Amino acid sequence: MRLVLAVIVCKILRFIGGLIGKGSSLPGQFALKVCPDVLGRVKLPQRVIAVTGSNGKTSTVEMIAAILTADGRRVVYNKEGSNQIEGVATLILSHCTLGGKMRGDVLLLESDERYARHTFKWFHPTHFVITNLYRDQLTRNGHPEWVYDAIKDAVFPDTTLVLNADDPLVSCFAREHDPARVKWFGLDECSVSTKEHRGVYHDGARCPVCKGRMEYSCYHYAHIGHYACPVCGHKRHDTDFTVTALDLKAGRLTINGETDISLAFKSIYNVYNILAAWSVCAQAGVDEGVMAGVIDNYLLKNGRMITFTLGDHQGTLLTSKHENSVAYDTNLAYIAATEKPCTVLVIVDAISRKYFTGETSWLWDIDFDRLNCGHVQKVMLYGKYCSDLALRFDYTAIPPEKIEVGGDITAAAEHLKKAGDEDVYVVTCFSDRDKLLEHVARR
Numbered sequence: 001m002r003l004v005l006a007v008i009v010c011k012i013l014r015f016i017g018g019l020i021g022k023g024s025s026l027p028g029q030f031a032l033k034v035c036p037d038v039l040g041r042v043k044l045p046q047r048v049i050a051v052t053g054s055n056g057k058t059s060t061v062e063m064i065a066a067i068l069t070a071d072g073r074r075v076v077y078n079k080e081g082s083n084q085i086e087g088v089a090t091l092i093l094s095h096c097t098l099g100g101k102m103r104g105d106v107l108l109l110e111s112d113e114r115y116a117r118h119t120f121k122w123f124h125p126t127h128f129v130i131t132n133l134y135r136d137q138l139t140r141n142g143h144p145e146w147v148y149d150a151i152k153d154a155v156f157p158d159t160t161l162v163l164n165a166d167d168p169l170v171s172c173f174a175r176e177h178d179p180a181r182v183k184w185f186g187l188d189e190c191s192v193s194t195k196e197h198r199g200v201y202h203d204g205a206r207c208p209v210c211k212g213r214m215e216y217s218c219y220h221y222a223h224i225g226h227y228a229c230p231v232c233g234h235k236r237h238d239t240d241f242t243v244t245a246l247d248l249k250a251g252r253l254t255i256n257g258e259t260d261i262s263l264a265f266k267s268i269y270n271v272y273n274i275l276a277a278w279s280v281c282a283q284a285g286v287d288e289g290v291m292a293g294v295i296d297n298y299l300l301k302n303g304r305m306i307t308f309t310l311g312d313h314q315g316t317l318l319t320s321k322h323e324n325s326v327a328y329d330t331n332l333a334y335i336a337a338t339e340k341p342c343t344v345l346v347i348v349d350a351i352s353r354k355y356f357t358g359e360t361s362w363l364w365d366i367d368f369d370r371l372n373c374g375h376v377q378k379v380m381l382y383g384k385y386c387s388d389l390a391l392r393f394d395y396t397a398i399p400p401e402k403i404e405v406g407g408d409i410t411a412a413a414e415h416l417k418k419a420g421d422e423d424v425y426v427v428t429c430f431s432d433r434d435k436l437l438e439h440v441a442r443r
Contacts, residue, residue, distance in 0.1 A: 003042070003100050006035035010093035024082035028089030039085075039122035042092060042100045045076075045107050048123065049280055052111045052151060053131030053170070054144070055327055056273045057083070058302050060131060061110045063277035067294045068106055071286045077108035084115045106284070113147050114140070116154035128155065129162040129280050131272065132224065133169045135203065135365065137323040139357050144169055144203065157181075162280050164272065165237045166224045169208045174237070185272075185279040186239040189226065190246040192268055193218040199329060200365050209234040221268050221333070222326045241279040243271060248337065259292050264299040266337070269330050274298075303433070308440040311417035313343075315424040315440060322351050322429040325365035332370040335425045341375050343420070345412060347428035349383030349435060360388040372398045377422060380404045382412040383432060413439035 013027035031038055051061050061077055068075045078091045088109060096102050111119060113133075130151065133144040141147050148169055155161065161177055164170045165186035174182045187193075197204075197219050204223025207214050212231030219225035228235035245254040251263040253271055255278060263270060274295050281291055299305075306317040318331040335344060351357050371379055379402055381389040390405045406412055413436060416424060426436055 002035040003038060004098050006031040006038045007093050007096050007098055007100065009034055010090060014090060014094045024078070024080040024090055025084070025086040026090075028086040028091075028093065031089055031093050032086065037122065039089060039092065039119070042096055042102055044092070044102050044123060045104050047105065047127070047284060048107045048109070048125045049127045049129070049284070050109045050111045050116070050120070050125035051129040051131065051276070051280075052113045052116050052154075053129075053164075054113065054134040054136040054147070055321065055324065056131040056269060056276065057110045059270070059273045059300055059304055060129065060276045061108060062300060062302050063273060063295060063298060064281060065108055066298070067277060067281045067286055067291050068108070068284065070294045071281075071290050073105040073284075074103070075106045075108055076102070076104040078110055083110045083112040085119045088119050111154075114150050116151055120154045120156070124156045125159050127160045127162055127280050127283055129276050130164065130170050130173060131276055132164055132167050134222065134324060134326040135201075135362075136321070137352075138362060139323070139359055145208065148172065148208075160283065162276065162283065163237075164224075164276070165239050166220060166226070168204055168214065168223065168227050168234070168236075171237060172208055172234075175209075183241070183279060183283060184237045184239045185241040185275045186236070187220055187243040187246065187271070187275075189218045190220075190243065192246060192248055193220055193225065195219075197223075198367065200325070200367055207232060207234050221330060224272075241275060241282065243275055246271060259288055261292060261295055262297045264297045265305050267330060267334050269327075303430075306433075306437065307443040308437070309443060310413060310424060310440045311419075312421035313416055313424045315426060317426040317428070317433060317437070319433060320427045320429060322348065322431065323359075323362045325362060325367075328366040328427065329370065331427055332367065335376070335427075336370045336373050338423070339375055340423050341377050342423040342425055343378045343380065343416070344371055344376055345380040345382060345416070345424060345426045345428075345436075346389060347383045347409060347412075347426065347432045347436065348385040348389055349409060349428075350431040351385070351429075352431055358385075360385055363388060363392045366392075368393060369396045369398070372396060376402070378402055378404060380406065380412055380415075382406050382409055383428075409435045410439065412436075 010027040010031040160181045165184040207229035210232035217226045244257045304319045308315045321327040
């Protein structure tokens, strides 16, 4: 009876929440109060895919869902991105019969990296994709190795791991796992690879296993690349699913030497997200032609990249997770790789939409010097924390005359609307994104 009551409570609250545009977590929260072990009682589909990591979860899940749907599967997934146990409970129970049987062929879950162990206490994914581990939200997550320990408690022997071979910390999840239940994805050395590390800090400098000095034959970005520890032997694993050729400028990549994919968004992040989605869908038995047909020129619908017009400017908003320097660095690298004259607007108005903090030390981990290139004509620093940004930019090599500091986001939009026609790139987080978008015309 508790199971039936939990399902009914969840469905009613989900319906009410749908009417007012809310309710992705609260229905599950109440259902768990009614029946704390409800997730262990329901009958799930035969295939349960989970995705976690510091970056790329939402985008990877969206592409997996698109591919599986194109293959004729009925996919249930958390489109709202509510990825803690309450949100997962809402998703599952909303798609259950009163008897507790979930409808659908595949349950696909974006899972918060810190809370996966709570969700998967009650059931185990058949496939668990782990995208990457970076410094992320210091006030919540501490060090990446702490996050690793949190995820490790959610890894079970009966789960097939789909791991980023190019991340030395992520690869550690395979150390005590059955090798037959581990699949690897990664990039060959290619056009984006460098022999030298670039960044304010280097989290791959030391081996995560023995703390010996790590050696890299190439870097793709940050600490992601081809590594080997000469002390304990921890090294990049051979990959099952591989980007064998990549030309970001041309927007083309090749998977396993056979399948060419065009990129709608020419970002190294997008490359890894595509490869992660490809890897797990191949494990699910999807034909390569179906996967290629969906992913080719795929444009994300989750708001990570938004194009707009503002006055005579053509604009692109690149969502850059506050407190995550790697997310910023990859978007700054994207801007630096463009060749048309542009203005860059950096906004930090509210650091988080989930909790309050005035902690801005993470700004010093971002390589803002990437914007010190000829085609970047102006850098505008706006939002509540514009003074913190201004101080950080004082320590870059960007000429001071290129930097404009202001506070009000509305004023920034009005200023851009009245002058110039160069391209505009906006770098900010979800917490501040809509504060600008309400002033523009989305394309």
